[in-house]
Amino acid sequence: MSGEMRVRIAPSPTGPFHIGTARTALFNLLYARANGGTYIVRVEDTDTARSTAEHEADILEGLRWLGLEADEGVVSATEERGGRGPYRQSARSARYAEVAAQLYTAGLAYYCFCTSAELDAERSAREKAKLPPRYSGRCAGIAADEAARRVAAGESAALRFRIKPGVVVIDDLVRGRVEIDAEALGGDLVILRADSSPLYHFTVVVDDADMGITHVIRGEDHLSNTPKHILLFEALGVTLPKFAHLPLILNPDRTKMSKRKSQTAISDYRAEGFLKEAIINFLALLGWSTGSEDEVLSVEEIQGRFSLEHVQKAGAVFDRTRLEWINGQWIRKLTHGDLLARLRPFYDRAAADGRIGRPATDDEIAALLPLIRERIPLLSSAIELTDFLFLDGLQHDPALLVPKRWEAATARAALEAARPLIADGIGEGDAPLLDAPDALEAKLRTLAEEQGWKAGDLFMALRAAATGRTATPPLFDSMRLLGRAAVLTRIDQAIAVLRAA
Known part of the structure; x- marks a missing residue:
């Protein structure tokens, strides 16, 4: 062998690109980068009964998406790099x-x-x-x-x-x-x-x-x-x-991670809205110590620190909660334009499959970003948090409209009392106030105090009436994004539901 360091990842296209292969590919790439070596991708496709072109394409696309594409070896169905091939065992x-x-x-x-x-x-x-x-x-x-x-x-x-x-x-x-x-x-x-x-x-x-x-x-x-x-x-x-x-990658119960017991396909995590930066960050921590308290690291930072001496022997537990936290941190790091571009496909798919009633424009998504950036652990979470903005109408659940301490009659009276204040307090196309003082909120708090209600109960009833949800971005800015006409129509519908309850 020559003096050049040469490492390889050799996936078998008998199943989707999974967490274990991705972690192994990453560690090989990191070691090559840390030592001026070459990172090779080879396809072990001699199991003709189970190997498929679809699985190979999924593996290669997953490597490309994560930034783990080959220096040498198989790059795509039609491309190989390097002079030591063929790089598919079938050839x-x-x-x-x-x-x-x-x-x-x-x-x-x-x-x-x-x-x-x-x-x-x-x-x-x-x-x-x-x-x-x-x-x-x-x-x-x-x-x-x-x-x-x-x-x-x-x-x-x-x-x-x-x-x-x-x-x-x-x-x-x-x-x-x-x-x-x-x-x-x-x-x-x-x-x-x-x-x-x-x-x-x-x-x-x-x-x-x-x-x-x-x-x-x-x-x-x-x-x-x-x-x-x-x-x-x-x-x-x-x-x-x-x-x-x-080290082996383990489930939280410390059994070996496998597709039978766990979600392992990288494409599934991508479809949920995990960022590639977060997956790389998390995979690097599956068995490797940074040598510090730092947890949120770019691939460049990881490359600068990586060594096999800091890889542990004991199994590494796959903690989805930690992955979601890291993903949320990376979402916060994205620029306005980058976050919009990454959210765009999720809103398009939601419109296509009926989870939202109509397509969202770039301007509408952009207006949401300040409200949701700090609240979403996954890109897909944005749909669950904001779908009420893109529905033509709501089917109100009476149980959600009535706070625990209230009767239906109290909830109806509260909505009726709040309606004129909301009609005067928001218009069409108003921008979110974010952290600025909100006169509408102040008036509604005064209303609650005068009536002997807790403001939280009033706001809960208003949130359910305007959005059909118990969890949304900030209530009054959500109303501003909906616009006066839509909010008042939904409040009227909620009042009618409570009157019939």
Whole structure:
């Protein structure tokens, strides 16, 4: 291998781009940037039964969106960068066959003629004896000329790599020295199936060797595979890469995060309105310590601090509450124009699927920004918070119109008393007052005091009447955005509902 640092991410397109792959990609990119290295994206698509073009496209788009696009390797369905390709395993079959033949010729691999039934019987016998799975090696002693004759005669045979006995040492950059006895590896390893298709442990080593990978940074769940890979690297006569196994990502109950128990697809988080900056920020903190109390960091700040020495060994808990908090912090950091541009698709989708009654204009969204910026943890939260502004009419829930301390008659009387003050206090197209003194609010507080009501109860009834919601942006500025006619119409409708209650 050359002196250049080269790292890689090698996703398999058998499912959507998920949190674990994104975290691994980020740590590889950060390590490359911190050390002047090259970050490679390789696609491991030899599982033809489950690999799809749609999953590959989702992975590559997710990497692009997060800013984790390849320096070298696969960039899109039609583009690869770099001179050590192909970077898709499906295009490397001839290379795998060539290397497998070299191992066979060197006596480091042999043909295995065991049938599925025979292998199943072996496994069953070991299970009954309470022994871990392990191939017996029954074909390991077949003479090369006999094996060649049987293969030439058309007999089905896989190719197995001979696992060298002894202890395999992994000097892991995160976990330190790890020793695993080859006895625990399950016996000699199939590297080519009987149909000549290669298996993962073989292809990943051939690819890493051919592409000059100097550092293999991946999840802890691969640690048990690493001795097999080390033995294959040694058999190929290439310099071992350095290994770093990242901590598992855990659910809050400390079980391993998986798509069966958790939301893992990056596209789902994107659709909810998590910002790419927040996801990158949060993923970096899944197993890495900043060395300070800082939690909200740009990718540039993270790059300036990142090192594998500060990656923890213990599992990293995926805390959605923390992710939402970080996302909210990043929303607050966006410029007015950037936040508007990022909210625009959410309002468009809400209009298209009927969650709001009509499309929102840029001016309408812009007017909302000062009211909602500090209140939304997700971009999608803006729709839930402001949909009442874009509805042609409301279906009032009588239960929401009546504060807990009031009767329906009190709520109706309060709305009737407040109506003329609101009619005089707002117009059409009024700008929000934000933190400026609000004469309408002052008059309504005086009304409540005169009537012996708590102002909060009056405002609650008015909020439900004008918006149909119990939680909105500030009440009086929400009314100004609705405009006098719409507010009065809704108050009249609410009064009629209460009169009929």
